[in-house]
Amino acid sequence: MNQVAEKRYREQPSAQERFLADLKALPRRFRETMFRSGAPRSDRTRSTFVFGNVFLHLHPVRTHRWSLRWSTTWGLGIAAISSFFVLLVTGVLLMFYYKPYPDVAYLSIKDIHFVVPTGRFIRNVHRWSANLMVVVVLLHMMRVFYTAAYRVRREFNWIIGMGLLAVTLGLSFTGYLLPWDQLAYWAITIGANIAQSPREVTDALGITQWFDIGGVQKLILLGSEEVGEEALIRFYLFHVMILPLVLVTLVAVHFWRIRKDGGLTRPADADRRLGPPSQETYPIFTEAPQKTYSLAAIVKGKTAIVGDGPEHTVPSMPHLMVGEAAVFMLTIAISLLLAIFLDAPLKELANPAVPENPAKAPWYFLGLQELVSHSAFMGGIGIPSIVLIGLGLIPYLDRESVGTGAWFGGPGGRILVLRAAVFGLLSVVIMEALVIRFGWIRQWWPGVPQLIITLLNPGTLLTVFYAAYSLACLRKYNSTRAGALALFTCFVCGFVVLTVIGTYFRGPNWDFYWSPSQWPGH
C-alpha cells in the first residue's frame, strides 16, 4: 500500500462514525424517501407533490379559480366521498361484533350498544354518516343539475352519478335490515313486497301464473318467501361486499371522468367574472400553452382539454387540498356531533306476527311510501322508474349551451325555478290535502277495477301535472333547459313534501295526524 492511499484510508470516518451519522439522518432520510419531492414550497415541488402521490394524483396539478369558489360546488361531492370514507371505517369496525343470523343479529347489535366499549358511538357515527351521505348525494345531484354541469362531454358522468345515487340508496336500504329489530323487519317486508308489486298489474291482467316478474324479484331479493335468515345473509352480503365494491368502482370512474372532461364546469366567461387574481394568490400562468398534448404518438389527435391553457389556475397544492380537507373535517365533525347527541334507534326484536304501527321505511323512502299508500306498483316501481329514466335523459335532450356553469342557468333562470317551485309545492300539497280529506276512488266506488286505481292515483296524477307544466315551460321559453328546470324543480318539491308528510304526519294505519301526540294508544 502506498502512502497516499494509506493517508486517505486513515482520514475516512470509521464504520462506527458512519453508522452513527446515518442513524442521526434516519428520520430525515425516511421522510425524503416517503415524500420524494420534498416540501411543497416551490411551484415545481407543489406539482410533484400532487402527481407523485398515489392518493393525490387523482387531482389536477393546477385548479381553475372558478372550481375553488365555495358557491361552485359547496363541496358536496367531497362531502359525499368523505361520509363514505367514515362509513367504510366504522362499518368495518362494526363487523368485528355483528353476526348476520336472525335473533343473534339483534343480540349482537345490543352487545355493540351496551357491552362493546365505544360500540354505541361507532354505530351512531355509522348511522348518521349514512343519513348524511344520502342527503349530500341528493344535494350534489341538485347542484349539478342547477348549474347545468351535466352538459356536453359530461353526459355519461351524470349517468354514473345516477348509478351512484342508486347504490347509495341500496347500501342504506340493505343496512336497514341488519339490526333485525321491528323497524328493520317491517321496513324490509314492505320493501320486498314493493319488489313484488308488478303482481298488482299482472294480477289485474290475469297473467300472473305465466308471467310473475314481481314474485321472481321478491324471491331473488329474499331467497325465500318471507324475510328470514336467507334474506338477512343476502342483505348482509350486499351491504358489506357487493354494493361497496360497485360504489368504489363507480366512484373511481366518476372522478377519473371529471379530470378527463376538463375539470368542473365553468361558464365561458368565468375568468372575466372572477376578475384579476388577488396579490396573495400564487403566480398564475398567463401565456398560451407552448405544448400540445398529443397522446404520445400512440394515436392521432389531441386530448380533450388541450386548447384550454393553464392560465387563471392556481396550484392544487395547497388551494384545492386545503378546501377538500376542510370539507372532509366538516363532514366528520357533523357525523361525530350527531353521534354524540343522538343514539341510532333500536326497537324490540323482530316479530313476524305483529307489524309496527305505523311501519315506516327510512325517511328518504317515506316519500315513496306515501305514493305506495295509493298504489304499490305505481308508487314503488312505476313512478320511480319514470323519474330515473327522466333524469337519465336530461343531458341527452338538453343540448343547449346558455347558462352552463351558472346557478339556475338557462332561459327562465331563477324566476322560472321560483315559479316551478310554487307550482310544484301547491300541486302536491293540494293533491295530498284532497286525498286526506275526501279519500280516493275506492271509497267512492268500492267495486272499481284495480287497474283503474293503478293508473289513476294521486301519484300518477301528480306526475302528469308536473310533466304538463314542464312541457308548457319548454314551449314558453322555447328551450329544453327551461322544461328540464321546471320538471326537476317540481320533482324536488314533490319529493320533499311527500317525504315530510310520510315522516311527520302519518300515524297508525297510515292515517293523517297533525302531530304524533295525537296518535291513539295501541
Next chain:
Amino acid sequence: MTTDPKPAQPSRSRLEPEPMPRRDFLGLAAWWSAAAALLFAFLGAARLPKAAVLPSPSKRFRVRLPGSLDSGQAFVPAGRSVAVFKEPAGVYAISTVCTHLGCIVKATEKGFDCPCHGSKFNKDGSVVRGPAPKGLPWLAVKHLGGDNFLIDEGKTVAAGTTVVV
C-alpha cells in the same frame, strides 16, 4: 361521358361484400364462441339465487279451535298469519297477510285493518278502502274431527267456502 383511363377498383355491391379472410373468420369465430360460452355460463349461474327448496316452514298446520270461540270472533293460531272463524254455517280461515305490501292485518269488529298503509277489509276479506289491490284470500280448511282442523296457507279457495262441522 368520358371513361376513366385508370382501371378503377372493381366496385363491389354492398350485397356482395369482400370475401372474409380466413384469419378474420377464425378470429371472429373465437370471439363469438367465447361470448357464447360466457353467456351460457352466466345463464346457468343465474339459477343460483333461487334454491330448489325454500327455507320457509310448512304452510300446512293443524289448529284446535277453543270451544269458547264465539261466532264472528277471530282465532289466530300462534305464529301464523291466519284468522279462523267458526260460524253456524261452518268453519273458514282468512289470510291476515295484507295483499298490498305484506303487513299483518288486525281483525276488528268490522273486519280487518292494515296498520301499514290503511287498507280496510270487510269480514269476508273484500277490500273496503285503501291501496290493497285485492281482497284477503280464503284458505283451504279440512275438518279432522272434533275441534281439530287442517289449514293450508298455500292453497286459496273461493270466498264463502266453509267447512260444515
